[in-house]
Amino acid sequence: MSSGRSARLAERGPTGRYPEVPGPVPQTPKLTLRDRISGWDVKFSPYVYIAPFFILFGLVGLFPLLYTGYVSLFDWDLLDETHKFIGFNNYIDLFQDDQFYTTLVNTLSIFLLSSVPQIIIAVLLAALLNTNLRAPTGWRIGVLLPYVASLVALGIIFANLFGPNYGLVNGFLELVGLDRIDWQASRFASHIAIAVMINWRWTGYNALIVLAAMQAIPKDVYEAALIDGASAFRRLVSITLPLLRPTLIFVVMTSTIGGLQVFTEPKLFDSMPGSNNGGSSNQFQTVTLYLYQTGFESQHLGYASAIAWVLFLVIIVIAVINFLLTRRLAGTGEKK
């Protein structure tokens, strides 16, 4: 930032600082307004150019984050005229709240049931798409189609498919001689149903990102491995996965952040329309759904803010764990 200005000062010498030195002053031009403006320009304008982003981020990102933290220290109900400061009591209550742990376990369970198969299938799908297919663009658009469909429409359709009495899935199970499953009542079954919904939507999207990274891997590495007699599996493990590492880290991160904030799918899956309960006994209520219910239905904004902050911290912790794991798992071939 200061390189331009200091270079100019160096040319001129230190005259400006010693005006009392007698004798003929060498022709040192004074700093004209033009020079000054030019100096300010070089010094400040980069900040101004980038300012709109930070101002917007501050308004819609940072300020709500901090203000949520502030609200979480109060007993703050929507229609109350005064809000009582209660320190960390909301957090203390939260750590003793059974429903919070239920929703946390639900969230992690749905997250694992969705993200793990999703990324494995996405990598395999990308490997398939990377072979010599006819009409490759058609196939690629094909896997992306579920992502383009409206989330709410998907939610309604899947809730219908998994309907306990008249749903297609149970009809099929009965047809092949299996027992019906109450997808609403059973905790684990409901998590699977919701995970299927999430995977349906996101697998193709992730597959395309992985595919793009796969196509960037130089062919000669594979050719060298072939000459050395590496099998297809060995090539996948020792070449493809390590070279996909940055992409996999990105995919895992985004699906972690998304997976821990699952909201629409469990909300629409509930048989009671508009309900935020996540099933009759919260068996598939996620943390965000609980947060929404607390804040906007029960109108306990302080408590909801505390949930939001704890969720934020949980996401950071899990994202860091995932980052380290992914680096290890996909990093076998590379040293740093």
Next chain:
Amino acid sequence: MRHQLSRVGTLAIAVLAASVAVTACGSSDGASGGSTGTSGGKVELTIGTFTEFGYEDLLTEYMRLHPNIKITQHKTGEGGPYHQNLFTKLAAGHGLEDVVAVEEGYISDVLARPNLFNDLTKIGPKDVTPDRWLPWKYEGGKAKNGALIGYGTDIGPEAMCYRSDLFKAAGLPTDPEKVAPLFATWQSYFAAGDQYVAHTHKAWFDSDSQTFNAMHNQLPIGFLNTDDSLAMETNPQIRANWDTVTAAGERGQSAKLTAFSPEWNNGFKTGAFATTVCPSWMLGVVKEQAGPKNSGKWAVTAAFPGGGGNWGGSYLAVPKQSQHPTEAAALAAWLTAPEQQIKAFQKTGNFPSQVKALTDPALLSTTDPYFGNAKTGEIFSEQAKKVERAQYKGPGDGKIKENAVSPALQAVEQGKSPQDGWQQAVDAAKKIIK
């Protein structure tokens, strides 16, 4: 020189753009409120409604009668988002319409904050007297401190709908007059249910929670005592209803279909249950879900176990935020007059809550071919008069019903014991009123 000037220019533009971005965010909510103002000597009023109130033509008529008033109606499709918006703007202190509609399920939360609304007995026209409405409807719009918060618009008097073809197959009477005794009391209702289940091995009613809510609504106080403490553990009647319904459910009377879910809609088509509680507006739901194929199979009778009941209906209130409360109250009073509510009824089928409207020939002559030409106007007019009192509903009552009791009843249907389900309901209710 030119080069530098252009740089200065860009800098200035960037600063300008940034400051516009900041100020744009700051000034937007003043305009969005749709609140009031006067332009050219005209008083501008706004009114907020959800779903269909049938007020469009009436508002035009009101503006013709009062040339100095200009009305804008804000319509929201669904009740849920509408009321969420209502409470958020109440909290914000500005942005609400001059006249707001409040549904019965949310009225307890509004009545709990009388300081945010105008007392209509003070600012409303003096010729509007309590005897305009059914007594229980009028009482339902009053806050605990006696202030009248809302003028009643419509109601949802309850009758019973039943599948006459299924009744016939089970050896039960099918004629509305002969069916009515089966629905005289809850005891006779569940006894008929046992008979039906024994004959058909099919369910008698759609869900525990629909039936429980109907029974619960007949109690003098709701889930909260008049001092706003939880009544669930202290009022044995609530628990008795719970036990009666869950026992009937365990005897096979419940189809275990959550109301308004896609599965419930399917249940109407497949005849999964033989009876359902029918507030006046439910006829439209039955018609839509059972479809034209089942026309004539559903019937409705002027009987409801345990007397009468009400489910639904709305009020018009004038929030303190309004700049023209007197004009707003006058509009609300005019809209809720019997003459206007009859017109709204003819438009939407919303059943009027005004005594005079209940004897209006236009209402009494209404019949419905789908339900075997039942005289629906007469039936519901009769049912409305059977409601004994407005139930006291403390703040959070509606949420306890929706988010504590109904899910817990669903959990019992899914296999939880009635005792564990009750405990779940009580725990959840305590959390809501916390």
